[in-house]
Amino acid sequence: MDPGTLPAEWKDAFVLDARTIQLGAGDRAVRIIGPARQTLKRLQEPVSVTRGEEAADDGDSCPEQGCPRPAEGCPPTAAAAIRVQARRQLAAVLIDGLPRPAALLAEQLTRLPLGLLLLRDDHLVDRADVAAGYSAAAVGLTRAVAVRRSCLRQDPEAAVITCSAPARQTSASAANTSLPIPHTPPALPQEPVDIQVIFARRAVAPARLSAAATRAQLVLPVVRHPLGTGPDQWQIGPLLSRDHGPCPQCLQLHGAAADPHWDTVQTALAGQHPTANPPLDQEDPQSATVVASLLAREVQLAIDGEVTPQTASRMIGLSASTGKLSLEQVSPHPECACRLNTPVSG
Numbered sequence: 631m632d633p634g635t636l637p638a639e640w641k642d643a644f645v646l647d648a649r650t651i652q653l654g655a656g657d658r659a660v661r662i663i664g665p666a667r668q669t670l671k672r673l674q675e676p677v678s679v680t681r682g683e684e685a686a687d688d689g690d691s692c693p694e695q696g697c698p699r700p701a702e703g704c705p706p707t708a709a710a711a712i713r714v715q716a717r718r719q720l721a722a723v724l725i726d727g728l729p730r731p732a733a734l735l736a737e738q739l740t741r742l743p744l745g746l747l748l749l750r751d752d753h754l755v756d757r758a759d760v761a762a763g764y765s766a767a768a769v770g771l772t773r774a775v776a777v778r779r780s781c782l783r784q785d786p787e788a789a790v791i792t793c794s795a796p797a798r799q800t801s802a803s804a805a806n807t808s809l810p811i812p813h814t815p816p817a818l819p820q821e822p823v824d825i826q827v828i829f830a831r832r833a834v835a836p837a838r839l840s841a842a843a844t845r846a847q848l849v850l851p852v853v854r855h856p857l858g859t860g861p862d863q864w865q866i867g868p869l870l871s872r873d874h875g876p877c878p879q880c881l882q883l884h885g886a887a888a889d890p891h892w893d894t895v896q897t898a899l900a901g902q903h904p905t906a907n908p909p910l911d912q913e914d915p916q917s918a919t920v921v922a923s924l925l926a927r928e929v930q931l932a933i934d935g936e937v938t939p940q941t942a943s944r945m946i947g948l949s950a951s952t953g954k955l956s957l958e959q960v961s962p963h964p965e966c967a968c969r970l971n972t973p974v975s976g
Contacts, residue, residue, distance in 0.1 A: 875962030
């Protein structure tokens with residue numbers, strides 16, 4: 631491609647990631663998929679370039695956070711806004727489990743908006759769900775379908791789809807091929823998603839976290855701890871990553887160091903309910919809104935890539951009644967393989 635023949639609106643190039651370049655902004659912007667460095671080298675000058683963190687390794691970056699300098703003639707805020715918008719358009723987020731805070735989170739992410747929002751929860755909406763905040767008109771639908779309808783009311787053009795866990799095939803049904811095959815919703819996506827948010831009660835089974843990390847770049851567990859006579863406590867995070875940690879294996883190693891039976895206890899707590907997503911208890915609408923807002927902000931920061939989310943190295947504790955927040959540091963385990971990918975500070 632001859633740079634001299636590029637349209638005026640393509641004179642600015644933005645590196646979105648190691649394999650994606652965007653030329654220009656707005657409706658006439660185009661994206662090129664391929665090795666970013668080689669593509670930029672081919673384009674050469676006079677195309678001005680705003681490089682992302684992946685390409686900023688030649689000293690042409692700000693001293694703090696490795697922030698790339700803006701392209702000549704392009705204000706820093708405008709360049710950052712274009713990068714953020716592009717990342718959001720390319721992002722795919724899976725919300726696994728849909729209690730009331732998760733439903734509110736889905737609505738907020740729809741307004742962001744995202745490239746793709748996936749919803750998973752096969753539990754049928756019942757009276758307990760209606761008491762927790764679901765619409766009475768949704769009774770009999772799965773929570774995923776009900777939340778999808780609510781999201782599409784926010785934005786009819788949003789890409790929101792439902793999915794289901796792969797169905798377990800019994801030996802009897804496998805042997806009898808004459809049995810009719812029931813209709814099931816699409817299974818969880820085989821293609822990786824950017825973030826998988828897992829909602830659970832009491833605990834998330836370590837095996838479930840590990841399985842999620844195989845298809846999601848980032849996994850964010852959200853656990854509601856019912857405390858009996860006292861107010862419930864929410865535990866948000868940490869944001870798990872196989873690339874730079876902490877990862878699910880880090881949590882297992884940390885847990886085993888404190889309690890040799892940690893893995894077994896967590897699995898037992900997560901398996902106390904016959905379904906992955908148990909019926910909802912009555913929830914305070916205000917606490918559900920607070921939890922959803924915190925999560926929406928964490929997901930947004932993780933996608934935008936401009937500011938590090940709190941949960942990247944911490945767990946956030948939230949009291950459902952008082953709104954009191956607490957932070958607990960979580961670091962990659964020194965014996966975990968993900969430490970090999972963790973940048974050394976200093």
